[in-house]
Amino acid sequence: MLYHFLKDMFDILRLRYKTPAEYLYTLPVIAAVLLLLGVINAANMSPLFGQHPAAIVFAVLLTVVKWLVLSRAMRAVLHYYNGAQPLPLWGFTLASEALSIPMLALFYIPQLAVAAMFYQVWIFWVQAIGFMRMGNVSVWKVAVGYILYFIGTLIIGSILLMLFIQAGWMDAEAINRQLQIIMQPPAS
Helix, strand or coil: CHHHHHHHHHHHHCCCCCCHHHCCCCHHHHHHHHHHHHHHHHHHHHHHHCCCHHHHHHHHHHHHHHHHHHHHHHHHHHHHHHCCCCCCCHHHHHHHHHHHHHHHHHHCCHHHHHHHHHHHHHHHHHHHHHHHHHHCCCHHHHHHHHHHHHHHHHHHHHHHHHHHHHCCCCCHHHHHHHHHHHHCCCCC
């Protein structure tokens, strides 16, 4: 099943799409991909949240939330605009989000940053083009889905962060200090 998932990823990368119903994966594949994406996101967020286990769990949960919100937002927007049956976008969204896994190489070879930036733009567009083709809608209607995704992820992610802080798993003051350090302009 993992071979099928990887083949779908490479097909998406080359703008070869299937119908949304064909992107079906088993629970172990979905869990493994989400865990891997979550760990990568935890590494990206470590300057702000640190490297303790609660930060890793937060990043993994946030990754799951992002996947669910993007799938749901696009499903709702595409259904609203094309009037057809709601599309099962969970699998396509997962496969297209998994295209960011090679970004892991940046931790080991930071000189690839410029190439990685172009790659990130490409994988965003292949995902957006996939949503446009599957829903038979324009780029502006897909943009509405991304706006809903951004707002939904921001709200749910903030609630999740507050829950972690209230439970004592993360320290709000430490996060604020790290945020201030990150936001400071470099000394000349």
